[in-house]
Amino acid sequence: MNGSQEILNALGFQGFVHLGEGNFELINQSTDWFETIVTQAIHEASGLDDSSAQSTNNQGAEIPSSSQRNVRIANGKTFDDNDLALNKPFKLAVLFPFIENFLIDANRIWLSNTETVVDSGVWTEQGADGNEYQLVLKAFSVARQSMLLIENISDQFPEKQGVYQRMRELALINEKLIVELNRRQRSLQKEILKTIEQKASMRELEKEYQHHAAAVMICQSDGHVEVANNALVNIYRTESNGENTYQSLLEHWVNEAEQIYPEIKTNIEAGRYWEGNFQTTSFDGTKKVIQLSISPVWGEDLKINHYVCIAYDLSDFKVEDEDSDESIEFDFTTKLPNRRYFWHKFEQRKASADSRQVGFALVLIDLDNFKQINDEFGHMSADKVLVTIGGRISSSVKHDDFVAHLGGDEYAILLDYHANELDTSLITERLLRVINEPLMIEDSLININCSIGITTYRGEEISNNELFKQADLALHYAKQQGKNCAQRYHKKLEKRPESLKKIQHLRAAMIQRQFELYYQPQVPCDGSDNYRAEALLRWNHPTKGLLYPGEFLELLESSGLIVSLGYWIIHQACRQIKILQDEGLSIVVAVNISAKQLHHASFYKELKKAIKKANIAPSSLELEITEHCFVGEEQSVIKLLQKIRELGVLVAIDDFGSGYSSLSYLKKLPVDVLKIDRSFITELPGDTESKAIIQSILQLAEALDLKVVAEGVETEQQFRFLLDYHCHYIQGYIFSPAVKFNQLAGLLKRLKVTQTRK
């Protein structure tokens, strides 16, 4: 044995020269450990001898049955101890599949003829002596010879195994901690928001959360900090606890997180919940990894007045490493890809779309009124809803589409498309439908709606954030359209922010009770005490003063807010009728009902509820509808009006004579009162045509036993004409403008028609 052979044996190596085609020749004396694993391998191979079938190696090629294989192993002989002698070709790879697999890498090194050494990583073989042997293969070239060493690392292995064992046990604990930490963070966020809703002061909150393990910061929308607890001080390493220290922290976080979450700013400004983890730099320059969540707190003016920020220092759990692909992460509740993963995939899709010249669509989904589920059923049940909805969304898209849970009740989908134009209506209809399917929570069957915003990308020059903003704007628009619908982005939406602001103001006005009902008397022409009044909506605008419906009605209609405000009007009118009736005043109050409101599914139910709640006679309420309500819905509206009249509520046709239907089908309509359109009144008494129309309306009403109200009566001549032609009620400035409710009773008692007809 020469020197190098001795060294190999001393080091625990078994060395070979590769002769080509998988034939090896030992270059040092066979070691005990090598002999025992070879013996075991042959023994295992012999166990297969019973089969006469041909075998295939792991590449799928046929290999001979045992006797033939042994011949090949030992180069024409049955394998025996002598085969492990020096200078004998030996088919190593046939015995050891791991070596066969390694030959792919080894051949590359041998052919390159460089000094590079490639190793196989550890593999374990069983020996005939019952022991396990941990081995590593090394391939390299020496003097144009292809060398293979098998290193026996069994002695060092227990130490290595111990380190890995401990490392993975710790990783398991870490994993559980992070899941628990995520759960606690969301739970704490909800707890603080609830405490704020219950009108807790910032001082109380500070006291409550001062020593909490999570870093808690509550700041105003401009960043002014009101609560910063000890854990926050610990993360940012500052002795100073002054407010100014943290003044810019929200902005600081946004700037840091924006590197990997481009949408964070848009999200926070829009007042949506956000969470993610990223590297932050504390005030002393230390780098840390934090898991941050930010929730807006909305004021009664529907503006964000605070942000609740909760951070956990993950530095002990995670190291932000540029090489590691930490972006592949999943939401711990839904197990869908999270926000960070979404951005990672978004960039990939965008790059891929550019190179392949295909397009993709970004679909944002936001569950409608999810907060109610949280409040009503608690966050555990709400989480289950999120999981179910996530599953439904995933089941609704193709295998290659990418679904992410961005946090809170927001989801995103990236859809590939190859055609010139993507028909998004199919997918959005499907999503709206599957999300809306009934869902069981705690024995209650509920339906969830969602709003969807979509934009598409086909290689335009646009930043990721801008593209996201497009889908976000479309989503916002869908919400404003009354929710439960989808909106695709188009440029015109960009012009909408002004109207969106106005809608926000309207919502705020509703919450702050800036709307008020004024009442204009409808004075009976027969001099009786049959008091009537029309309820008219006014907006006590905080800066613009008293606003009339002409300035906001259109927006109320288009935003859908008319429905909820309309219900308030009915309830308020009923409450005030009750007050007047309790004062001994018999009155009928007419309220205006819009077409949208009348067609709303709950209208009849809500009407009944208002009457019952106020405890008034239904006949003291009159609904004024316009002929427009019948367009396209004639039969259903007639049915509804019949039901309403059966209830006892009166029905009036407002602006009568100006609409499309007019006289021809009046007899079919279940109505009690006609209100002559004010345009005819204005032209009295000079305009012959107006006079003729009014005369016809009055005659028709008489024939059909309907009452007639003339509105907009301002002059003595107009009044006189209407009186002479037997109009029943007069409404207009000639008697009084609309007045506040508290002035109504006194006014009605003073107003009486004393003139008599000609």
Next chain:
Amino acid sequence: MISRKICMLGSFAVGKTSLVKRFVESIFSEKYKTTIGVQISKKVVTLTAADVQLLIWDIEGADDFIKMKTRYLSGAAGCILVVDGTRPNTAKTANELVELMQQELGDKPFVFLINKHDLLHEWRIDDAQLKLWQANGWAPIFTSAKTGENVELAFHQLAERTLKESVKPT
């Protein structure tokens, strides 16, 4: 005899080695012993069409520090992908591994196991998650190396599929 190389893939500590031990040696140990590198076991399974010798490559579980050596997959006729039903995060690794597998092996079959099904009190896989996997074309099999639940079935199912043309799991 027909021989097929199959690879056990999954995050660390999902129970790959335990599944192999249960299948090959019918034994189970509660003690977690992490695998380093590769250990190859052999077992012959009798299928309707033929007997197949499975060369089961039990490959070290992937974690944040150690990425799987993709060359271990070379020549594999199929894979067994394992996640831990008590650790939803192991699905993250499963996704990555499927991508790697498809890059290396193309459309080779795999069976998808959600292991530790005996730990029902710690189970964190719900219906929505299952639907998600099913929607992705993965058909999960609940297994327990401890009780032996579905272990034979899983290996047999893969062996059957390796005999057929390359098809995705159904």
